[in-house]
Amino acid sequence: MRGAGSLRIAVLASGRGSNLQAIIDAIEAGTLDATLALVLSNKSDAPALERARKHGAPAVFLDAKPFSTKSSDPKEKQAAREAYDRTVLDVLKQHDIGLVVLAGYMRIVTTVLINAYPNRIMNIHPSLLPSFPGLEVQQKALDWGVKVAGCTVHFVTEGVDEGPIILQAAVPVLDGDTAETLAARILVEEHKIYPRAIQFHAEGRLHVEGRRVRIDDR
Numbered sequence: 001m002r003g004a005g006s007l008r009i010a011v012l013a014s015g016r017g018s019n020l021q022a023i024i025d026a027i028e029a030g031t032l033d034a035t036l037a038l039v040l041s042n043k044s045d046a047p048a049l050e051r052a053r054k055h056g057a058p059a060v061f062l063d064a065k066p067f068s069t070k071s072s073d074p075k076e077k078q079a080a081r082e083a084y085d086r087t088v089l090d091v092l093k094q095h096d097i098g099l100v101v102l103a104g105y106m107r108i109v110t111t112v113l114i115n116a117y118p119n120r121i122m123n124i125h126p127s128l129l130p131s132f133p134g135l136e137v138q139q140k141a142l143d144w145g146v147k148v149a150g151c152t153v154h155f156v157t158e159g160v161d162e163g164p165i166i167l168q169a170a171v172p173v174l175d176g177d178t179a180e181t182l183a184a185r186i187l188v189e190e191h192k193i194y195p196r197a198i199q200f201h202a203e204g205r206l207h208v209e210g211r212r213v214r215i216d217d218r
């Protein structure tokens, strides 16, 4: 059935939304038993919002500007992030969200959200964590000279890109690779493992034990 699963997911995305599209496609194909109940973006022109509308899902732009601070004081910056996340949390509650899915969401998530959704916020990152957390990681993988790269789906905790790992997929690094060709090869795998990880959650098969995530057999 199209998007009729009882797990109500919110996808938070800042850009292109190809991972969101993979999730929508899996829902429409019936391989992901969830309802896309909300797409929220901090960018008004994020293509992700249009992808949501096409699927018939609520698409919300939440401007971060009113919450931004010019201060360089880390405490004030953190307070501004938390204020934004309180508004995000209100929207998530309004839509009765059970799982929050970060997909190219280029903001640091604070404890305001993390404590409200313990082990119920996932992120996808285009490296084999714990190698290469942060930004521009495909270039960092090339610069380091690794032979294998990949992607990671993990639960979100306070430390950026540090949460318990749910699924990973590896790809080879080829001699002629640029950051773009490597990113494209990794993205193919992202689109496979993200819907799969969400489906595991929908089936109640994910169990966080310390840093490890055990996946129940069917």
Ligand code: GAR
Pocket (backbone or CB within 6 Å): 013, 015, 016, 017, 018, 019, 020, 103, 104, 105, 124, 125, 126, 134, 135, 187, 190
């Ligand atoms: C993806 O490669 C995702 O792994 C990465 O941003 C891209 C978003 O693409 N996320 C991060 O780097 C998070 N640290 P998409 O908008 O097409 O899904």
